[in-house]
Amino acid sequence: MTKASAKRPAHTAWRRLKKNKIAIVGLFIVSLYVACAIFAPYISPYDPTKQNLAKSFFSPGTEHFLGCDEFGRDICSRIIWGARISLLIQLSSVILALLIGIFLGALGGYYGGKVDEVIMRFMDILLAFPGMLLALAIVAMLGPSLRNLIIAIGIYSVPQFARITRGAVLAVSANEYVIGAKAIGESDAAVILRYVLPNALSPIIVQTTLRMATVLLTASGLGFLGLGVQPPNPEWGTMLSSARMYLRSAPHVALFPGLAIMITVLGFNFLGDGLQDALNPRLKE
């Protein structure tokens, strides 16, 4: 495949994406979130972990834009630094899931038969644990820590990627250029990496974006349960978990981290939906 022809579909997709207002809003939210994560030390007004009991439950205002929490820590700074933790969790767990999922899915879809059967049955077993239960079980087993959270969420996302990849590989493998590549004696690995996967990429990209949203919800949910990132680290779900005790006296402490989660998840969902429409135009009305 030449470079120009490889570029063109991405170009068309980008043109379609640009026309979709909701997708652009999503892209904007996601960019803002990533910027917060990268530039946290430069843009956060205060130290996110510095306690100042004189200011505990300080109301939102000019001095502290979003107020202070029970230890007088600046909530706005904590949310900005929280973006860094969340993005780290999302990226590393999704990359982990992508690597394992694409490998298993491509293997099953390409070879079929017994290999496929075994892999997919194993995925069925993982999928038999509904929702976040699998991640919960893995964290419970390994103990709560940032590393274990990433492993747990990564493993719990593997079946989705394996299934999507398998489906896409099955669809692509029947094409003449794949059969041709096999016929001229290319090795299986070369055929999969050079001809099959690049052409099976669209559904994987869409799934990755949408999965970033789910992963953020799961990670913050585990944080809320006390099984995710541990305090005093400013993870958004963990922040909500302690804020819960002060709903009556200081509702703002719980309000803002939740809004941060919702807006970020919404951004990934907007972008994912937009990518879906841009990459699979046939599905659009």
Place this chain on the structure above:
Amino acid sequence: MIKFIIRRLILLIPVLVGVSIIAFLMLHLAPGDPAELLAGLEASAEDVAALRVRFGLDKPLFIQYFMFLKGLFDGSLISLKYEMPAASVIIPRIFNTLKLACASIVVAVAVGTVAGILSAVRRHSIVDYLSTTMALLGVSMPVFWWGLVLIMIFSVYLMWLPSGGMGGLRYLVLPAIVLGTSSAGVIARMTRSSMMEILRQDYITTAKSKGLPSRIVIYRHALRNALIPTVTVVGLEFGYMLAGAVLTETVFSWPGVGRLIVDSIMARDYPVVQASLLLVAGLFVLVNLGVDVLYAFLDPRIRYD
């Protein structure tokens, strides 16, 4: 049909065996000695040794696995915290979760289908715009936060509804709304797209050109077929609620199985964690099978074999 169900049930066996192996291995894959994990941090060496014998941890792994399965059914798998058979601890909790899930699915179906139909019928109107945005908001909202917001409004400020616990119908309202919200969003999105798909079909055009009023075309001809995919989604969502209730149950102190799992993890009550995982996953798989059967039943185009 019966043959189809039996075949599907047989296919479930390897999945359930796999699930039970994972649930069983949880304790063994955890870093550290299982007996020490069970005994807790303050336990003496004698306690650990006694536990090792009591739970058969000195036996080979596959014998322990069969003891685990047997113990689940004959009551010899004992909860460390409640000191009674794990199954007797879990089953009442599962019923509480089912109660919550049933109420939530009613909320989700009522809101989701109405919103989905309205936005498909009035495409690109304000109604469509609002309902699709709300649907995506519902899907994107962290349930635990949504629960806290509703508690703040309806329990703390307005004092209309209790903020947690289980009792009469009043206690069910907020948790059911919270747990049903994201499903309502999923159902609305599904209903909208399948309804739009159906409205494009030839037989709808035929019905319209016969001069039938659009109300009859939409509700008599289109809706019945459009709701078939929705039924599947409703079933799947119901299955997810069984486990997704973990967060909702925690926020509202609802004594369901999700909260039991979290509490048991905190209390290191491994037998209950393992048994609940197995039972919830088993229930989830059965619900999914039920959904498949129902789908095949509703859509005559689907073959059972």
